[in-house]
Amino acid sequence: MSPIQGTRTGGRSARVQQAVHDAVRELQSERSRAELSVPLVAQRAGVTPSTVYRRWGTLQELLADVARERMRPDDPPDDTGALETDLKAWARQYLEEISSSPGREYVRDLVASDGEENSEQCNRYCQVKIRAILDRAAERGEPHPDADTVTDRVTAPIVFRVFFSSGDPTPEWAESLVDQVLAD
Amino acid sequence: MSPIQGTRTGGRSARVQQAVHDAVRELQSERSRAELSVPLVAQRAGVTPSTVYRRWGTLQELLADVARERMRPDDPPDDTGALETDLKAWARQYLEEISSSPGREYVRDLVASDGEENSEQCNRYCQVKIRAILDRAAERGEPHPDADTVTDRVTAPIVFRVFFSSGDPTPEWAESLVDQVLAD
DNA sequence: GCGCTAAAGCAAAGAGTTTGCGTTAGACTG
DNA sequence: CAGTCTAACGCAAACTCTTTGCTTTAGCGC
Structure with a gap:
């Protein structure tokens, strides 16, 4: 499978996505939905909030992405x-x-x-x-x-x-x- | 119908609720969902944001309340x-x-x-x-x-x-x- | 009318979001 | 296999939204 031109699918990008998804799943099992926030997820995943905002836009979209998975x-x-x-x-x-x-x-x-x-x-x-x-x-x-x-x-x-x-x-x-x- | 003890159903409270609901409906017809915010609704309704937060909690709940209506x-x-x-x-x-x-x-x-x-x-x-x-x-x-x-x-x-x-x-x-x- | 209090206003502190710019990793090329 | 190019990340500052303590007001019940 060849990578799509102009988007990066492997390496660091993949690791970040994995770390963020894992962070969401962990936090979902620890805290209520209302307590979740992008900065919290980012901290747990070891990335900066801006990375999450740029890739997923909002917490809502990130949660939907994880839910779909x-x-x-x-x-x-x-x-x-x-x-x-x-x-x-x-x-x-x-x-x-x-x-x-x-x-x-x-x-x-x-x-x-x-x-x-x-x-x-x-x-x-x-x-x-x-x-x-x-x-x-x-x-x-x-x-x-x-x-x-x-x-x-x-x-x-x-x-x-x-x-x-x-x-x-x-x-x-x-x-x-x-x-x-x-x-x- | 007697008002419930400890909550106010008429007068100013009713006017505020009406104004906020109207403001939401107006703004929904003018702007996209992503552009809506509590401060924006509050300004249009002529109330302060804290009034909206205290009564509805979040924008989500306010929108649900309007949708139900x-x-x-x-x-x-x-x-x-x-x-x-x-x-x-x-x-x-x-x-x-x-x-x-x-x-x-x-x-x-x-x-x-x-x-x-x-x-x-x-x-x-x-x-x-x-x-x-x-x-x-x-x-x-x-x-x-x-x-x-x-x-x-x-x-x-x-x-x-x-x-x-x-x-x-x-x-x-x-x-x-x-x-x-x-x-x- | 008069007092009582739920609900609104105000303002400051705190939290989340956006954005410009420099840096880095890793894909592609020769 | 070194060099180049750029998508994606980190950082930090500016900005917006949310929360909260305190004050003021409206209007229901006596």
């Missing part, structure tokens, strides 16, 4: 042997992840950031997992909805309820969304 | 004579409202605010409109889903796609969500 899919979703159970397991895990206190903060940071790139990337990560599940169903010969349908009928309601509804959504409710999308 | 339902939704067309008209209008550039900003401000009160209130406003439509359907004797189902299957996908998806959702797509929820 955290959402990146690591392992392929568990293979339970059937579409229904695969999707239910994923839906339960996803609900748990984003309804947790840190999970909500990450999504908040993503939505609050100026560029929509971050939120969109986050959804793409989500769809990568969903598609992996659907592809396995296809291999088994199971009938299955497409990824956009699963997004509209499972992912969207989960995210919406976590952020706009008063009660805590239950794992059972998340599973019922899967039942409904597989019913028709 | 804007989302408050004004008129009852149009009565087109049938559930399907009522819901489709509402879905189209809602999509248009929140996918517009200012609409997205309002929702962003709501989600970004610390207290979840604002986001939840916003959803309650939404459900008020949906329930009005469903109640009319009930009066006509039409079969109809409940408000939570409409929230999960129409409102949630609309909001989710506007914020997490790359392409612009179309009015036709919003209508198809209504078709699906009425189909089963």
